[in-house]
Amino acid sequence: MVNAIKGLYISCDVPMAQFIINMNAALPQSQKFIIQVLDNTHLFVRSDVAGMIRSAIAEFREANTYEKPA
């Protein structure tokens, strides 16, 4: 019987894929969200984590900037 799993198909560049994989690895077993690592630049994850991944990336991006005080 064919089995269908609902999820999110993510395509991104290699560093971003690594970032997401690393994020997944840091979580406890019960909260892991990657269903399948398809290849270097494609992942298949649980469908409810879109917001979490985006905010983590935004946080990562902001950690790399410095705004000169006015």
Added chain:
Amino acid sequence: MPQVKIVARNFMDMVASLPAVKLDMLYDNSFICEAILRSLPPLAKKYVLQLLYIDIPISAKSMEESVLPDGFSKHKVAIDRLIQLRVMTETFDRKKEAMYQLNPKFQFNLQKHIVHGGVLPREPMPSNITVRLPSLEELEAYAVEQWECFLLHLISSSEAGKTTNISSSMMKVFQRGLLSQRDEREPPRLTESGFQFLLMDTNAQLWYIIREYITNAEERGVDSADLIAFLLELSFHVTGKAYNTNTLTDIQRSITKDLSDLGLVKLQQGRKESWFIPTKLATNLSISLADTTSRKQGFIVIETNFRLYAYSTSKLHCEILRLFARVEYQLPNLIVGAITKESLYKAFQNGITAEQIISFLQQNAHPRVAERIPSVPENVTDQIRLWESDLNRVEMMPAHLYDEFPSRDVFEAACDFAREYGGLLWEDSKQMRIIVKADILTEMKEILRRQKQ
């Protein structure tokens, strides 16, 4: 440059979209007849003049006879336009053949206009009453100042120093679509179309505002046909001449008050009389927008180190720059800023795209750098685009992963089906797994059920 969403159609398209009864009312005014005639395409003008002194319907066939085969599309456009504006009416005779006749009101008024010439309902006032009329330059400066003040109010009411008399409800109407407010406490933000609005040239902006003003006329208890008639009439007045306000009706007087806030007219008061002076903005109103592509002089210089110098005294320019750049200091005629990653992220969050920013910078390049190619340094434009794409590094799409196919045949069939629908995202033929877009889940289920049987 992305497609501008705010369509700046011209005045006549608006007139054409009026209901028939309103249009007939408009044609009572011979100035409107003339304005309509002016706005027509050349061939349509010819037809109107041809039919002007003919009182009986003319068959469509006889008009087509003089049309060369390759001019037929132009003929069609002209006829359609005339019918759309109800300048010409189409009737069918007993043999079901199309006959054309000019709108009798329009015809009568235009005949009168040709023979007697146009006489405005009001004459310019003699110069011994209006002592201190502004010169044309002063008037132009006044119009620009009023308009900028209005725009400044539009995008951020707190920044504008001078107050306008436009009621806040009117302002809300203008701001609709240009600004969005996510939260009551938060100040409203400029939307994507708002930014595009600021990038348009003055005539297009003016037209957008006037269109909003007209479409909301009914809510204010002003008949939109009256308003259009008055605005068209206004465009026939002479720039810089004074006209007495006591020639206006009450409604027109309140309209001129609004228009003076937009810089279309200047109101002045003498000892006894008061008068209004139309500015260039008003007289340009009925000109179709395509004709007026006057380039404004640019003011922005950008260096390869992302520093931005804007030679401008205008607060409005400063506000526009603030949308995507970090303004560091302001001198009386110079704004100095820098384009930073943070300032751009703020702009991107507000829905402004990198392309819009770049084209704004290019269009407003200072004459000194405008002759250079490229006018904005390449490393800056590239970096702006890179920063934008940096925001979209991860793409997510709802999908379903299918595995445990019973046989290779079923797998292949499912694969082909998904590919046909353009929904196949990824496949692994060794382990027989595929990922398919979520939108065709029901179709996939159906095909798999059929395979099983």
